[in-house]
Amino acid sequence: MDYQNILVSKNGAVSIITINRPKQLNALNKQTISELNSALLAAENDSSVRVIILTGSGEKAFIAGADIKEFASFSKEQGKALSKEGQDNLFNLVENLTKPVIAAVNGFALGGGLELAMAAHIRIASDNARLGLPEVSLGVIPGYGGTQRLAQLAGKGKAMELITTASMIPSEEALKIGLVNHVVNQENLMSFSLKIAEKIIQNSPFAIQSALKAINSNYVDGVDGYKTEIDAFGNCFGTEEFVEGTTAFLEKRKANF
Numbered sequence: 001m002d003y004q005n006i007l008v009s010k011n012g013a014v015s016i017i018t019i020n021r022p023k024q025l026n027a028l029n030k031q032t033i034s035e036l037n038s039a040l041l042a043a044e045n046d047s048s049v050r051v052i053i054l055t056g057s058g059e060k061a062f063i064a065g066a067d068i069k070e071f072a073s074f075s076k077e078q079g080k081a082l083s084k085e086g087q088d089n090l091f092n093l094v095e096n097l098t099k100p101v102i103a104a105v106n107g108f109a110l111g112g113g114l115e116l117a118m119a120a121h122i123r124i125a126s127d128n129a130r131l132g133l134p135e136v137s138l139g140v141i142p143g144y145g146g147t148q149r150l151a152q153l154a155g156k157g158k159a160m161e162l163i164t165t166a167s168m169i170p171s172e173e174a175l176k177i178g179l180v181n182h183v184v185n186q187e188n189l190m191s192f193s194l195k196i197a198e199k200i201i202q203n204s205p206f207a208i209q210s211a212l213k214a215i216n217s218n219y220v221d222g223v224d225g226y227k228t229e230i231d232a233f234g235n236c237f238g239t240e241e242f243v244e245g246t247t248a249f250l251e252k253r254k255a256n257f
């Protein structure tokens with residue numbers, strides 16, 4: 001499929017999806033959200049893809065937020081409808097993919113950009129990255145899951161402070177508060193992200209998919225995460241991957257998943 005605002009490439013079993021609007025600091029407009037939706041679904045349905053990396057084009061920005069030019073004229077109804085549509089088609093989609101998504105945050109990750117990184121399963125930031133949810137400075141609040149996911153990752157107090165002050169924080173501070181998993185030099189960002197992906201790829205895809213589901217279930221209203229874990233654990237038994245993993249251990253060799 002031809003995309004205008006994103007680039008899709010493959011490195012072994014890793015699909016690398018790059019938001020490619022560097023002149024607008026990769027701001028997320030409707031078209032980009034729709035292209036990301038298609039590329040993510042294609043990666044999900046491609047059995048040769050085991051991990052997805054999301055990143056931004058250029059050295060300045062991962063994504064500097066939702067496209068302000070586009071949403072500046074929205075009405076109350078449009079805002080609500082688009083928030084739901086965006087959450088369903090991109091942010092919740094990323095969180096609930098069966099394959100791990102790594103956000104390689106290569107610069108500004110603001111507003112919707114940080115919200116997308118937070119929907120990913122793992123975040124690696126470059127040393128020049130700056131992260132924040134500045135929506136209240138524009139008269140709105142985070143509308144793509146940011147009020148929920150920032151509190152989940154960094155705690156309620158930090159979420160309250162970062163959102164109400166509209167502050168941008170450097171990647172080292174994001175690391176301290178648990179908002180990102182690692183900080184690396186910008187030139188090493190992709191190789192480091194690929195290294196994490198390679199480690200993931202050594203393991204059972206079915207077990208990984210089950211673990212993602214069980215971890216996420218703690219954050220779904222009305223769902224008992226322990227119960228989800230018990231069911232997901234049970235479902236791993238009897239799979240070919242379980243047989244391969246345990247047999248490989250007993251035969252003192254590496255499992256081949």
Ligand code: DAK
Nearest residue numbers: 024025027064065066067068071079082083111112135143
């Ligand atoms: N949208 C559109 N264009 C943007 C942009 C954005 N978010 N961020 C940057 N750009 C554009 C700039 O307008 C500029 O374009 P030209 O003027 O050259 O045409 C170009 O990118 C380069 O930006 P700067 O010249 O400003 O670059 P600087 O290095 O001076 O500054 C900056 C970098 C990241 C500090 C600055 O660009 C900046 O403050 N950007 C805006 C950050 C921001 O406030 N982002 C939006 C957060 S609010 C919704 C759901 C969710 C949301 C909205 C609606 N609905 C469901 C309806 C979420 C909202 C947000 O994300």
